[in-house]
Amino acid sequence: MCTTCGCGQGETKIEGGQHHAHDHSHEHEHPHTHAFGHGVMAAHAPGVSQSRILRIEQDILSKNNAYAADNRQQFAARGMLVLNLVSSPGSGKTTLLTRTLTDMQAEVPMAVIEGDQQTVLDAERIRATGVKAIQINTGKGCHLDAHMVGHALENLQAEDNSMLFIENVGNLVCPASFDLGEAHKVVILSVTEGEDKPLKYPDMFHAADLMLLNKTDLLPHLNFDVEQCIAHAQRVNPGIRVMQVSASSGEGMRNWYDWLRATHRMILDSAPEAMEA
Amino acid sequence: MHEMSLCEGVVQLIEDQTRKQGFTKVSTVWLEIGALAGVEIEAMRFSFDAVAKDTVADGARLEIIEIAGRARCPACKQTVQVTARYDACPECGHYPLEILAGEEMRISELEVQ
Ligand SMILES: Nc1nc2c(ncn2[C@@H]2O[C@H](COP(=O)(O)OP(=O)(O)OP(=O)(O)O)[C@@H](O)[C@H]2O)c(=O)[nH]1
Ligand SMILES: [Mg+2]
Numbered sequence: 001m002c003t004t005c006g007c008g009q010g011e012t013k014i015e016g017g018q019h020h021a022h023d024h025s026h027e028h029e030h031p032h033t034h035a036f037g038h039g040v041m042a043a044h045a046p047g048v049s050q051s052r053i054l055r056i057e058q059d060i061l062s063k064n065n066a067y068a069a070d071n072r073q074q075f076a077a078r079g080m081l082v083l084n085l086v087s088s089p090g091s092g093k094t095t096l097l098t099r100t101l102t103d104m105q106a107e108v109p110m111a112v113i114e115g116d117q118q119t120v121l122d123a124e125r126i127r128a129t130g131v132k133a134i135q136i137n138t139g140k141g142c143h144l145d146a147h148m149v150g151h152a153l154e155n156l157q158a159e160d161n162s163m164l165f166i167e168n169v170g171n172l173v174c175p176a177s178f179d180l181g182e183a184h185k186v187v188i189l190s191v192t193e194g195e196d197k198p199l200k201y202p203d204m205f206h207a208a209d210l211m212l213l214n215k216t217d218l219l220p221h222l223n224f225d226v227e228q229c230i231a232h233a234q235r236v237n238p239g240i241r242v243m244q245v246s247a248s249s250g251e252g253m254r255n256w257y258d259w260l261r262a263t264h265r266m267i268l269d270s271a272p273e274a275m276e277a
Numbered sequence: 278m279h280e281m282s283l284c285e286g287v288v289q290l291i292e293d294q295t296r297k298q299g300f301t302k303v304s305t306v307w308l309e310i311g312a313l314a315g316v317e318i319e320a321m322r323f324s325f326d327a328v329a330k331d332t333v334a335d336g337a338r339l340e341i342i343e344i345a346g347r348a349r350c351p352a353c354k355q356t357v358q359v360t361a362r363y364d365a366c367p368e369c370g371h372y373p374l375e376i377l378a379g380e381e382m383r384i385s386e387l388e389v390q
């Protein structure tokens with residue numbers, strides 16, 4: 001495996017190019033040689049080895065965080081609003097995105113990175129709207145990481161001053177720990193999942209800045225307590241914003257669009273002068 | 278199951294150290310994992326052996342130091358133990374609390390040859 005950047009550590013596949021292109025901004029600080037092969041170890045005479053203790057004190061996620069910082073710097077310099085959409089499988093992320101893209105692509109350039117373990121189905125649903133999309137297949141991996149996103153960015157050719165949506169692998173646990181360089185995590189919870197999910201998966205709701213409560217068109221058929229659900233989300237994250245939407249009917253989507261515009265505006269206002277559209 | 282990815286992160290950091298520090302084998306790895314970090318310790322052990330295979334850390338012993346969750350209550354100003362992010366203050370019932378410790382995921386030391 002490529003221990004320098006972690007490429008090839010699994011069966012990650014990224015549409016539209018060589019995964020191992022390595023011409024992205026994060027330079028690997030040393031060549032891809034595995035200096036200590038099995039030959040060295042095999043030749044090591046027993047009994048002469050000297051043990052020593054090395055203090056390391058490094059965050060386990062420090063590599064991912066370094067890639068995320070690279071991504072974040074690129075996004076800021078290019079005036080891009082980048083959102084990391086997280087949820088359990090089937091909460092309606094892709095449906096929400098296709099409606100959002102359809103309604104907003106005339107006013108702002110948009111692009112999507114899709115993460116799933118298998119298939120390019122979701123990227124195809126996005127491309128059917130006319131918006132650029134790249135599918136990442138994580139194989140057995142249960143989340144996207146910042147390095148995969150860096151590679152996908154090379155192939156995506158997202159425009160400056162655009163909105164980029166990253167649909168993470170459907171999973172309420174693992175994606176919480178992996179920063180991709182996004183401006184905000186947006187957690188989507190559908191009303192069919194139950195109002196207790198924020199308490200059962202607190203890390204994800206803690207990490208998100210916005211919760212979209214989706215499939216509100218189904219509320220008349222369920223015993224879902226909206227107020228209770230929002231109270232649970234605020235229990236793990238007092239600052240979380242909540243919007244109720246139906247990606248199918250379109251109800252409530254205007255609040256989400258207004259939030260997107262306002263959030264993008266703040267990024268554009270703080271982006272370098274040259275990038276202003 | 279992000280423990281597998283976390284172990285990949287650990288092994289990558291060890292491989293970096295191999296080049297910088299010039300050792301050929303790792304016999305023990307000490308990790309510090311906080312109680313609020315969302316890491317399943319048993320899954321971590323299981324994944325580590327698989328991920329470390331055929332690397333400089335192949336066969337290394339994994340020592341996990343668990344760090345308890347500690348928080349400060351903004352209402353009664355006490356420092357209290359917590360086991361979950363949304364725990365209320367055991368002294369006065371207030372929440373949210375300010376987390377002081379328990380979110381760590383660190384590789385602290387290596388025993389190398
Ligand atoms: N009634 C109702 N159904 C919805 C809504 N949004 C999505 N759905 C349905 O929910 C199912 C899953 O939607 P997707 O958009 O594929 O969900 P997803 O989160 O992208 O799923 P994964 O990518 O597989 O995790 C589909 O059958 C959608 O038609 C909604 O607002 N109301
Ligand atoms: Mg989807």
Ligand SMILES: [Zn+2]
Pocket residue numbers: 005006007020022
């Ligand atoms: Zn790479």
Ligand SMILES: [Zn+2]
Pocket residue numbers: 350351352353354355366367368369370371
């Ligand atoms: Zn208190």
